[in-house]
Amino acid sequence: QVQLQESGPGLVKPSQTLSLTCTVSGGSISSGDYYWSWIRQPPGKGLEWIGYIYYSGSTYYNPSLKSRVTISVDTSKNQFSLKLSSVTAADTAVYYCARTILRNDAFDIWGQGTMVTVSS
Amino acid sequence: QSVLTQPPSVSGAPGQRVTISCTGSSSNIGAGYDVHWYQQLPGTAPKLLIYGNSNRPSGVPDRFSGSKSGTSASLAITGLQAEDEADYYCQSYDSSLSGLYVFGTGTKVTVL
Numbered sequence: 001q002v003q004l005q006e007s008g009p010g011l012v013k014p015s016q017t018l019s020l021t022c023t024v025s026g027g028s029i030s031s032g033d034y035y036w037s038w039i040r041q042p043p044g045k046g047l048e049w050i051g052y053i054y055y056s057g058s059t060y061y062n063p064s065l066k067s068r069v070t071i072s073v074d075t076s077k078n079q080f081s082l083k084l085s086s087v088t089a090a091d092t093a094v095y096y097c098a099r100t101i102l103r104n105d106a107f108d109i110w111g112q113g114t115m116v117t118v119s120s
Numbered sequence: 121q122s123v124l125t126q127p128p129s130v131s132g133a134p135g136q137r138v139t140i141s142c143t144g145s146s147s148n149i150g151a152g153y154d155v156h157w158y159q160q161l162p163g164t165a166p167k168l169l170i171y172g173n174s175n176r177p178s179g180v181p182d183r184f185s186g187s188k189s190g191t192s193a194s195l196a197i198t199g200l201q202a203e204d205e206a207d208y209y210c211q212s213y214d215s216s217l218s219g220l221y222v223f224g225t226g227t228k229v230t231v232l
Contacts, residue, residue: 037221046122047158047166047209049221062219096165105213105221106156106171113165 002027004097004111012091012118018084022097022111029078030055035100037107038071038082040093048093052100053080087118123148124210124224131230132200140227142193142210148222150191153213157186157195160207169208170195197229205231 008020022036029036035052042048051061053071061069070083084091094115098107125143132138142155149155155173158166168177170186173193183204185196193212197204210224 046226047211047223049219049223052220060220063217064219100221101171104154104156104172106154106168107158107166107211108168108171108177110165110167 002099002109004099004109006095006097006111006114008114008116010115010117012087012116013120014088014118015086018082018087018091018095018116018118020082020095020097020114020116022080022082024078024080024099029073029080030075033102035102036073036080037098037100039096039098039107039110040091041096041113042090042093050082050084050095089118092116092118122225123214123216123218123222124212126208126210126224126227128225129228129230131232132197133232134200134202136200137196137198138200138229139197140195140208140210140229142195142224144191144193144212146191147216147218148191148212148214149188149193151215153215155186155188155193156211157184158209158211159204160209162206166209200229200231202231205229 012018037052038050053059068085073080094113096113097111099109157170159169160166173188174186214222
């Protein structure tokens with residue numbers, strides 16, 4: 001079955017760029033039935049959707065983060081990536097990648113999540 | 121920045137029925153967009169529990185059920201079990217500038 005796995009640095013300095021990659025296994029990221037999303041969860045807090053990408057490269061971002069977010073896709077590697085610039089301590093969170101069903105906007109498969117701490 | 125409001129916590133004894141509300145507005149639930157529910161066990165990623173307001177993915181026990189009316193939705197757990205102790209989140213689509221996909225504030229379910 002389809003599995004997602006996040007990877008990337010666990011510690012980022014303030015003002016730098018956070019970079020994460022999600023590797024999709026057991027299925028193709030080029031399936032036209034899904035978007036591929038990033039979601040985050042600060043320690044002890046709720047979930048916040050960051051944005052998604054379609055296999056064609058089309059993106060949509062949360063307006064509150066739009067100026068700092070870039071999501072890209074590499075279909076040859078079956079991966080999609082997140083870049084979040086000018087990070088502060090408020091960006092410290094567990095970052096999840098998730099498959100989003102295009103038909104109904106539900107997140108049906110999630111990665112295990114990766115903790116990213118912003119600190120000098 | 122959650123635009124969907126849930127009670128912070130609910131509790132019940134084993135075997136009891138508990139419900140979790142999710143209150144939105146005319147730009148999300150009230151606009152007719154589907155509501156989905158997720159269960160997050162301690163230290164794990166969220167898991168899709170209910171999709172499309174009332175549908176259960178394969179493998180989810182029928183003790184879990186969802187409904188939607190007006191600008192609100194509800195998740196019910198009947199026959200509460202110890203392993204149901206977790207955080208639960210609702211999620212929907214929002215057509216305002218709040219963001220495309222919005223989550224509820226989350227509810228901690230405690231099994232007494």
